[in-house]
Amino acid sequence: MEESSTLQNILNAAKTEFLQKGFQTASLRNIVKNAGVTTGAFYGYFSNKEALFAALVEKHASAIMGRFMCAQEEFMKLPEEEQPESMSDFSGDCMAWMVDYIYEHFDVFRLIICCSEGTAYADFVHAMVEVEVESTYRFMESLRSLGHQVPELDRQFCHIVCSGMFNGVFEMVVHQMPQADAKIYISQLQQFHRAGWMNILGL
Structure with a gap:
């Protein structure tokens, strides 16, 4: 058996x-x-079961997280006065890309979201939530510098709201939704959360 086919x-x-x-x-x-x-052949490729799991998911987990963090950074580089108007476009474009990518590699994301307990990837969604929380606080500071009367928000509350959003997004994986349905669902979920944030932030 050839080495490449053994690994595959x-x-x-x-x-x-x-x-x-x-x-x-x-x-x-x-x-x-x-x-x-x-x-023996197995251990020639992987040190343990977790290394094997990582080999299946790491590339794609990193792709999603990298694109997500890049979108956050690009948004924060905008002039502060452009950020409120651009928020929906940046969020929508990033999420649309993520949905397409997830459906291109659907089984991998089923592994990450549904089957990763006991690995470092069990915290994948939580890690995205933490990035979103940090970005939300930075956005609130930008709004204040523009003269908006933004209320002080408890960090735990912000975490709960962001967690609701991202766990909601990955429901499409948990329930193995058709991609066309997922796109509609994600768009509606974003509209729902955006309206809530706009109300809370007084925009």
């Missing part, structure tokens, strides 16, 4: 096992057996 067989068997059982209860023995390789 391991990855294919792992994806099936993780999707069926989740990371914690997935059996390395089953993965090796279903891949048609020896345990």
Whole structure:
């Protein structure tokens, strides 16, 4: 068996096992057996089960997080007076890209969102929420510098609102929604949260 096909067989068997059982209860023995390789061959590629899981998801988790953080930074580089008007465009463009990317690699995001308990990726959504919270506070400071009377918001409240948004977004993965339905759903979710923020921030 060629080296490249051996690795691919391991990855294919792992994806099936993780999707069926989740990371914690997935059996390395089953993965090796279903891949048609020896345990020794497996350890020639991966140090442990978590390294195998990471090999399946890291590239795509990084792509989503990188695009998300890039959009946040690009928004904050805008002149402060342009930020309120541009908020919807930046948020909408980034989210549309994310939805398309997720559906191009849907099984990977099922692994991250539904099957990653016990790995570092179990905090994937939480990490996005924390980035959003920081960006929200920076945006509020920009609004204040423009003369808006923005109320002081408790950080825990801000976290809850952002968490509601991002956990809502990934419901499309949890429930394996058709992509066309997910796009409508995400657009409506963004409208809902945007209207709430505009009201809270007094815009």
